[in-house]
Amino acid sequence: MEELQDASIHxxxxxxxxxxxxxxxYEPIYKELQRLVCTxxxxxxxxxxxxxxxxxxxxxxxxxxxxIFNLVRTRLGKPQDKASAATTxxxxxxxxxxGYLKRAGVMWDRRVRKSLNAMCAELKVPLHGQPRISADRxxxxxxxxxxxxxxxDLANYRPVYAPKDLLDVFLSLKGPAKSGENxxxxxxxxxxHIALPVKNLFELRTxxxxxxxxxxxxxxxxxxxxxxxxxxxxxxxLCQQFLKKGCTPAPYRGALWASVLDTKLHDYDIEYWQKLRxxxxxTDHIVDKLVFKDIQLTASNDDQYFxxxxxxxxxxxxFSRDTEVANCVEYESFPVKGRIYEGPPSGVxxxxxxxxxxxxxxxxxxSPMNLYFTFRAFYIRYCHRLTTINTHPQGIxxxxxxxxxxxxxxxxxxxxxxxxLQIQPLRLVxxxxxxxxxxxxxxxxxxxxxxxxLGFDSLEILSLFSIIILSFRKExxxxxxxxxxxxAILADLSSIKVLPLVQxxxxxx
Amino acid sequence: MSNEPxxxxxxxxxxxxxxxxxxxxxxTNVQPTLSQCTVTMYGRLPVASNMxxxxxxxxxxxxxxxxxxxxxxxxxxxxxxxxxxxxxxxxWHQVNGDDDWHFYWAGVQTCRNIFxxxxxxxxxxxxxxxxxxxxxxxxxxxxxxxxxxxYRKDLERDGNPLAEKAESNNSSGTRYLYLDFVPTTxxxxxxxxxxxxxxxxxxxxxxxxxxxxxxxGAGIFLINKLSKLKKWSREAKGPFHPQIAKESYVISRYIxxxxxxxxxxxxxxxxVLVTSFRPLKAYLFKQGFCRFCTVKYDTSVxxxxxxxxxxxxxxxxxxxxxxxxxxxxxxxxxxLALYLEGTRGKEVTDRLFGAISWLIVHSLxxxxxxxxxxxxxxxxxxxxxxxxxxxxxxxxxxxASPSLTSTTVNDRILKYKLIDNILxxxxxxxxxxxxxxxxxxxADALGNFELLIxxxxxxxxxxxxxxxxxxxxxxxxxxxxxx
Numbered sequence: 001m002e003e004l005q006d007a008s009i010h011x012x013x014x015x016x017x018x019x020x021x022x023x024x025x026y027e028p029i030y031k032e033l034q035r036l037v038c039t040x041x042x043x044x045x046x047x048x049x050x051x052x053x054x055x056x057x058x059x060x061x062x063x064x065x066x067x068i069f070n071l072v073r074t075r076l077g078k079p080q081d082k083a084s085a086a087t088t089x090x091x092x093x094x095x096x097x098x099g100y101l102k103r104a105g106v107m108w109d110r111r112v113r114k115s116l117n118a119m120c121a122e123l124k125v126p127l128h129g130q131p132r133i134s135a136d137r138x139x140x141x142x143x144x145x146x147x148x149x150x151x152x153d154l155a156n157y158r159p160v161y162a163p164k165d166l167l168d169v170f171l172s173l174k175g176p177a178k179s180g181e182n183x184x185x186x187x188x189x190x191x192x193h194i195a196l197p198v199k200n201l202f203e204l205r206t207x208x209x210x211x212x213x214x215x216x217x218x219x220x221x222x223x224x225x226x227x228x229x230x231x232x233x234x235x236x237x238l239c240q241q242f243l244k245k246g247c248t249p250a251p252y253r254g255a256l257w258a259s260v261l262d263t264k265l266h267d268y269d270i271e272y273w274q275k276l277r278x279x280x281x282x283t284d285h286i287v288d289k290l291v292f293k294d295i296q297l298t299a300s301n302d303d304q305y306f307x308x309x310x311x312x313x314x315x316x317x318x319f320s321r322d323t324e325v326a327n328c329v330e331y332e333s334f335p336v337k338g339r340i341y342e343g344p345p346s347g348v349x350x351x352x353x354x355x356x357x358x359x360x361x362x363x364x365x366x367s368p369m370n371l372y373f374t375f376r377a378f379y380i381r382y383c384h385r386l387t388t389i390n391t392h393p394q395g396i397x398x399x400x401x402x403x404x405x406x407x408x409x410x411x412x413x414x415x416x417x418x419x420x421l422q423i424q425p426l427r428l429v430x431x432x433x434x435x436x437x438x439x440x441x442x443x444x445x446x447x448x449x450x451x452x453x454l455g456f457d458s459l460e461i462l463s464l465f466s467i468i469i470l471s472f473r474k475e476x477x478x479x480x481x482x483x484x485x486x487x488a489i490l491a492d493l494s495s496i497k498v499l500p501l502v503q504x505x506x507x508x509x
Numbered sequence: 510m511s512n513e514p515x516x517x518x519x520x521x522x523x524x525x526x527x528x529x530x531x532x533x534x535x536x537t538n539v540q541p542t543l544s545q546c547t548v549t550m551y552g553r554l555p556v557a558s559n560m561x562x563x564x565x566x567x568x569x570x571x572x573x574x575x576x577x578x579x580x581x582x583x584x585x586x587x588x589x590x591x592x593x594x595x596x597x598x599x600x601w602h603q604v605n606g607d608d609d610w611h612f613y614w615a616g617v618q619t620c621r622n623i624f625x626x627x628x629x630x631x632x633x634x635x636x637x638x639x640x641x642x643x644x645x646x647x648x649x650x651x652x653x654x655x656x657x658x659x660y661r662k663d664l665e666r667d668g669n670p671l672a673e674k675a676e677s678n679n680s681s682g683t684r685y686l687y688l689d690f691v692p693t694t695x696x697x698x699x700x701x702x703x704x705x706x707x708x709x710x711x712x713x714x715x716x717x718x719x720x721x722x723x724x725x726g727a728g729i730f731l732i733n734k735l736s737k738l739k740k741w742s743r744e745a746k747g748p749f750h751p752q753i754a755k756e757s758y759v760i761s762r763y764i765x766x767x768x769x770x771x772x773x774x775x776x777x778x779x780x781v782l783v784t785s786f787r788p789l790k791a792y793l794f795k796q797g798f799c800r801f802c803t804v805k806y807d808t809s810v811x812x813x814x815x816x817x818x819x820x821x822x823x824x825x826x827x828x829x830x831x832x833x834x835x836x837x838x839x840x841x842x843x844x845l846a847l848y849l850e851g852t853r854g855k856e857v858t859d860r861l862f863g864a865i866s867w868l869i870v871h872s873l874x875x876x877x878x879x880x881x882x883x884x885x886x887x888x889x890x891x892x893x894x895x896x897x898x899x900x901x902x903x904x905x906x907x908x909a910s911p912s913l914t915s916t917t918v919n920d921r922i923l924k925y926k927l928i929d930n931i932l933x934x935x936x937x938x939x940x941x942x943x944x945x946x947x948x949x950x951x952a953d954a955l956g957n958f959e960l961l962i963x964x965x966x967x968x969x970x971x972x973x974x975x976x977x978x979x980x981x982x983x984x985x986x987x988x989x990x991x992x
Contacts, residue, residue, distance in 0.1 A: 145772055148831070224855075250850035303836035303919055304844060307771040307801060362771075363844075366852040444847050 019071050024268050025063075032060060059234070066236040070262040073457070074328075074381065097195040098391045104173055105332030105389035108166075112349045113341035115160050120286055123156060127342055129285035141281050147292075147313035148300070157289045159297065159352035163434045169389065170400060171424060196391060198402040201410060204464060205506050208456060210244040212507055227252040236260055243455030246448050246499040253447060254364035254374070260454050261377035265370065273369045276318035279345075287320040290350040297352065299359050304443050308362035312355050315368050315375060319358075322346045328380045332390050348384070356438040357383045360450065363443050378450075382459055386434050394459040399433050400426055402463040411471055413478065423483050428490060429466040436462055441493050448498040461502070468505045469496060579635070579941055585614040589913045591921065595928045599940060611942045613638045617645075617910060624883070632885045637935060637942040640909060641786070641886045646876045648890070648909035650759045651721045653872070654694045660875035661688050690868040691904050694761040696721075698742070704760055708735055715763040715813070719906075720756050731763060731813050764903055768896040770840075770848065775799040776905065777842065777894040780927055781869055781961070784935055784948045786882035788964035791873055792934060793866065795957045796923055799845050801838040803831035837916035853900070861900045868894070868904050870962050884944040887935045889927070930956035 020026055036042060036054045043050045055061050096102070120127045132140060143150045173194070199207065227249055230238045239259040242248070248256060258264050280288070295312050299305045305312075319325065326347030343349055358375045365371040385395045392398065407425055408415050418425045432440055436459070437449055452461050469490065470477065476489045582604035583596040592614050593603070604610050606619065615623070615638055623630050624642035632638070646652050664672035674683040695704040697718075708716070718738075720728040732738050738760075767774045780794035832838065849858040869892060891911025895903045913928070915921035933954045937946035949966065960966075 249855065250847060251854045253851060301833060301835040303839065303841075303917070306833065306836050306838075307773065307775075307799075307840050310771055363848050363851045443844060447847075 016068055016071055020067060023067070023071075025067060025266065028266070028268075029060065029063065032058070036060070062234045066234070066259075066262060069236050099334065101173065101194070101196075101389065101391050101397060102332045102334040103336060104169070105391070106334045106336045108169060108389045109331060110336070110338070110341060112160055112351075113343045116286070116343065116349050117341050119157075119160070123286070125286050127286065129283040131282060132284045136284065137281060144277075144281075144314070146310055147317075148309050150292075152289065152292065154289055154293050154296070157293045159294055160290065160349050162352035163431045166387070166389070166396075166434065167426065167430045170397065170430075171426070173397075194397065194401050196398050196401055197393070198398055198405060199460060201406065204460065207458065207460070208452075208464075208502075208506055210241070210456075211246060211452070212503060223247050224249050224252075227256070231255050231259070234259070236262060240455055240457070243451045246452050246455070246502070248448070248451050250363075250447075253451070254370075257364065257378075257454060258374050261374055261381070263373040263377045265373065269373055270369065272324075273318065273372060276321050277314075279321040280317045285320065285344065287344040287350055288317060291316045291320055291355070294350050294352060295355045298439065299355050302356075302359070302439060304439075305356075305359040305362065308359060311362055311368050311371065312358055315358050315361075315372050316350070316355050318368075318372060319376065319379075320344050320346050320348070320350065322376065325376060325380060329384045330390070330392070331388070351387060353435055353439070354387070356435050360438055360443055360446050363447065378454075382453060383436065385459065386436060396434060399459060399463045400430070402460060403429060403433070403466055406463060406467045407470070411467065411474065414470055414474055417478055421481055421483075423486065425470075427483065428470070428486060432466055432469075433462050437465070437493075441496060441498070445493075445496060445498045452498075452502070464505065465498070465502060468501045469493065471505075472496075472501060579611075581612065581941065582608060582610045583612040583614070584608075584610040586616040586619050587614060587913060591913055591915065591924045591928050595925065595932060598929075599932070611635050611637070615639060624881075634944050635942050637885055637887065637944070639886075639888060641783075641883060641888050642881045643879070644888055644909040646879050647872070647907050649721055650694075650719055650906055651696045651757055653876075653907060654691060654696070654759060656879065657688075657691055657872065657875045660871070661685055664688070687867075688871060690864075690871070690902065692762040692764060694759050697758040697760055699757070705735065711762075715765050716760050717763040718758050718760050720758055722756065726816065729816070732760070733813060764895050764897055766898045768898050768900065770799075770801075770845075773801050773803075775801040775840070777845075777865075777892070777896065777902075778911070779842070779865070779869070779892040779894060780911065781873075781890045781892055782887065782931055782934060782958060783873060783890065784887045785884075786873070786877045786880040788968070789870075789873055789877050790948055790963045790965065791870065791961040792955065792958035793869065793961045794927055794930065795842070795959055796926070797842040798923070799840040799842065801840060803833075803838060835917060837920060839917065839920060849900075857900055861896065861902060865894060865902045866961055868902055872904055872907065873962075887931070889931055926957060930958050934958055 033055070036058060037051065039054060041050060041054050041057075055064075117127060140150060223245070227242065230242050231252060236259050239256045243256055243260065292313065295309060295316065299312050300309045323345050326343075326345065329347060331347075348354070357379055358371070361371045361375045361378075365374070382394075385392050386399075387396070389395075389397065404425065415425070436453070437446055440446075441449060449461065449465065453459060473489055477486055480486055480489065581599070581601040583601045584604055584606050585592050585596070596603070596612070596614075601612065606613070613619070613623075613636070617640055620638060620640040620642065622628055623632070623638065646656055661672055665674075671687050673686045675686050676683060693707060695701075695707070697704065708714075713733075715731055715733045716738075718730050718732055718741075730741075732741075777797055777799055779797035782792040782794070784790045784792075846858055846862065849861065872892075888909060889911065891908035893905040893908065895905050897903065913924055915924055933956055934950045935948075937943050938951065938954070947965075949963070
C-alpha cells in the first residue's frame with residue numbers, strides 16, 4: 001500500500017488497470033457491467049452517479065476492490081522487482097552485496113532441474129511426458145478417486161531434494177570476504193554475515209501488534225458472529241484483519257483463507273481444474289512418479305493426514321501440470337552462464353515433503369477442487385519462498401537469518417550452549433521453517449499458525465515461533481549435550497499451543 | 510426454535526435432571542449440542558477445593574490415614590507394559606492372584622472365578638478389580654440388544670417422553686425418536702421369524718451376521734439375500750460345523766451409508782469408564798480414535814465378501830496388504846472433530862458428539878438395573894460406533910476388554926495415558942484402593958476423562974436446589990423395579 005501512496009497515483013492506477021485487464025475475472029466483470037448499464041436504474045443523463053450506485057448495489061464494487069487489493073499484494077510487486085533487478089544488473093554484479101545469494105538461487109534451481117533431467121535420462125523417460133497408453137489411461141481414470149490403489153513401480157524414484165540438501169547449501173554459502181576481515185573468526189556455521197535486512201524483536205512486536213489487541217469488530221465480541229459478518233461483507237482486507245487474531249473458528253477458516261487469497265471458485269476455475277485433470281489423465285509425466293513417491297513417503301505415513309492420501313494425489317498431480325504456477329512464482333534472476341534445463345509444466349520440481357503444504361488444507365475443504373486453488377495461491381505466495389534460495393525479505397534465507405539473530409540476542413545462553421557443542425542451531429529448526437511446521441505441529445495448531453501467516457502476510461512468524469519453542473524447552477535443552485538428544489527434546493510438538501506462546505513472546509519485557 | 514409448546518407438554522423440569530435432555534430436542538428433532546449436554550446432562554463437576562468439605566469426608570481422607578504406609582500389591586493377567594509400567598510408576602509391587610492383592614487387572618474369566626459362589630473368595634475393602642461380574646450384559650451383542658429393547662419398552666410403558674416414537678420409513682413402521690441408536694437387530698436362531706418378517710419389508714437392504722460370543726471381527730459376514738442365510742443355516746446344521754449350530758448369532762441391519770472420509774469407511778473406538786452402575790457414574794476418554802479401512806468403501810455386491818472394505822477392526826485390517834504400521838489406520842477423534850467443523854460446520858459437529866455421549870449414557874442406563882454393581886469393580890469399555898453420512902452415530906458393540914496392545918508409537922502413548930487416567934479416577938485421592946470412598950474424583954484427577962454422568966452428583970444438585978419433586982427422574986424408579 002505504501003508504494004501506492006509514494007509513487008505517483010496515476011502511474012499506479014494505470015498499472016492496476018492494465019493488470020486487471022489481464023486477469024480471468026475481467027471478462028465476467030465487464031459483461032456484468034454491460035448488463036448493469038442496460039438496467040433501468042442507470043440513467044444516461046446521470047450516468048456516473050447512477051452507474052456507481054448500481055455497481056455498489058450489485059456487489060461489484062467490493063469485488064473490484066478485492067481484486068485491486070489482491071493485485072497490489074501480488075502481481076504489482078513483480079515488475080518493480082524486475083526493474084530493480086535491472087538496475088542492479090546495470091551496476092556491476094560485484095557490488096550487489098547479495099549478488100552471490102541470487103547467483104546461488106539461480107544455481108540451485110538449475111541444479112534441481114538438472115537432477116530431474118538426469119533422472120529422466122537414467123530411466124529413459126522423456127522429460128515432457130508421454131501419452132498414457134489406453135489401458136493405463138483407463139485404469140488411471142477409473143482409479144482417480146482412489147489413486148492409492150493405482151499400482152506402479154516406484155523403486156527407482158527418489159525425491160529430488162529434501163530439506164537437508166537445501167540446508168547444506170545454505171550452510172556452505174559464502175559471501176564475498178570483506179577486505180581486512182579475518183574470516184577465520186567467523187565460525188563456519190554462522191549465518192549472521194549475510195547482508196539481508198531482518199527485523200529485530202522490537203520491530204517484530206510492532207509488526208505483530210494486532211495480535212495482542214483485543215478489539216471488537218462492530219461491537220461484537222463473539223468471534224463466530226464477527227466472522228459471519230465479515231464474510232457477509234466480503235471485504236478481503238477485513239478477512240485478513242480477522243485472521244490476525246489467531247482465534248479463527250474452524251467452520252469459517254476455509255472461506256476466510258479463500259477470501260484473503262482471492263481464490264473463491266468461479267466457473268472458469270472449474271473448467272481449469274478439469275483441464276488440469278485431463279492433462280494428468282492423458283499424459284504420463286515423470287513428476288507423477290515423484291508426486292506419488294512423495295505422498296507415500298510423507299502424508300501417507302502421517303497419522304494426522306493419511307486419511308487424505310487420495311485427495312492429495314489429485315491435488316499434487318494437477319499442481320504439477322499447472323502452467324499458471326510457473327507464471328506466478330518468482331525466481332531469482334542473475335546472469336549465469338551455462339545450459340538452461342527445463343522443468344515440469346508447473347516449474348516446480350517436487351521435493352521431499354511438498355505435499356505437506358497441501359495436506360493441512362484437507363481440514364478446510366471437502367473437495368479437491370475447492371482445496372486446489374487456495375492451496376495453489378498459498379503455495380505461490382508463501383511456500384515457494386521457503387523451498388528455494390532467494391533474497392526475498394521473507395525468503396527462507398532471511399528467515400534463517402532472523403532466527404539466528406533472535407537466538408543470539410534473546411537466548412544467548414542457548415546460543416553459546418549450541419556453540420560449545422558445535423551444533424548449528426539451524427539444523428534444529430530448518431525442517432520446521434522449510435515446511436512452515438506442517439507435519440510437525442498437530443493440524444489444529446498448525447492452522448492457527450497459518451492463520452497468522454495469512455493475517456500478517458508474513459512468514460517471519462515461523463522464525464519467531466521456532467525461537468519460542470527452543471526458549472520454551474530451554475531447560476531440557478541445556479541439560480543435554482548432543483544433537484540427537486536435543487532433537488529428541490524437540491521432536492514432539494503435540495503439546496505446543498501456538499497463540500498463547502506467541503502472545504507471551506511478543507508481550508514480555 | 511419455538512419454546513412455547515413444550516412448556517405444556519413437559520412442565521418445568523429442574524435444571525439438572527437427566528431426563529430433561531430431550532426437552533431441548535423434541536421440537537427441533539435434532540440431537541442436543543455439546544453445550545446443552547454439559548448443562549443438562551453431565552451434572553456438575555466438583556471443584557477440587559470444595560470437594561473435601563462437601564463430599565470428601567466419607568472415603569478418601571478417612572480411609573487414607575489407616576494405611577499410610579500400606580504396600581500395594583497389584584496383579585495382572587495381561588502382561589502388557591502399558592499396565593505394568595503404570596502400576597510400577599505408582600510404587601506398587603507385583604503379586605500373584607493367590608497372594609493378598611489390592612488391585613487386580615484381570616481377564617474376564619479370572620474375574621468370573623473370583624466372583625463365583627464356588628470360589629468362596631470374599632474381597633476386602635482395599636481391593637479393586639477391573640471388571641463387573643456380569644459385564645456381558647453390555648458386551649455380548651445379543652444381550653446388549655435385549656437390554657436396550659427392554660429399557661425402551663419399560664420407558665415407553667412408564668409414559669416417559671424419552672421413549673417417544675415417530676413414523677419411520679426404514680424400519681418396522683415406527684422408531685424411537687431419541688433411543689434409536691442401535692441398528693435393527695435380531696438374535697438368531699431365536700428371532701428368525703421376526704427377522705424374516707422385517708427382511709421382507711426391506712428386501713434390498715444388507716444385513717450383517719455376527720457370532721454373539723466372538724470379537725475382533727471373527728465369524729462376521731454380510732447377507733443381502735435370504736437364500737444365503739438359509740444356505741448358511743443348512744450348512745451350520747450339517748455335521749461339519751457342530752460349533753456353529755450351538756452358537757447364537759445376531760443379525761443387524763448393515764449401516765450401508767457410513768460417513769466416508771477420503772473415500773474410506775471408519776468407525777470410532779471410544780473408551781468409557783464406569784466406576785459404578787447404581788448410581789451410574791461414567792466417564793468418557795477424550796482421546797478416542799477412528800479406525801480406517803485400508804481400501805475404498807464400495808457397496809457393490811462383488812465386494813460384499815471383501816472384509817477389508819467393511820470391517821474396521823484392526824485385527825482384520827492388519828492382514829490387508831495396505832495396512833500401514835506407522836499410523837495403523839488410526840486417526841484421532843480430535844482430528845475428526847476439526848475436519849467436521851471445517852467442512853460441515855460447528856453445529857452439526859457438536860450435535861454429533863452430543864449424540865454420541867447420549868448414546869453411551871443410555872446404553873449404560875439400559876444395563877444398569879441388571880448389572881451387579883459391586884463396589885470393588887470398575888470397568889473400561891471400548892465402544893465401537895459407526896457414524897452414517899447424515900452424521901448420526903450408531904452403536905455397534907461394546908467391548909469389556911478393549912485391546913491394550915499398542916500398534917503404533919502414538920497408540921502406546923494413548924493407552925498408557927488411558928490406564929494412568931483410569932487409575933487416577935477409580936482410586937481415592939490417597940492412591941490406595943478402597944471401596945469405601947465416595948467415587949467422586951476431583952477435576953484434576955479426571956485427566957483426559959470427562960464426566961458423562963454421575964447420578965449421585967445429579968441427585969446432590971437436586972437436593973441442593975431443593976426443587977419440588979414434580980418431575981422426578983423416572984430412572985430412579987426404574988432402577989428399583991428391576992432389582
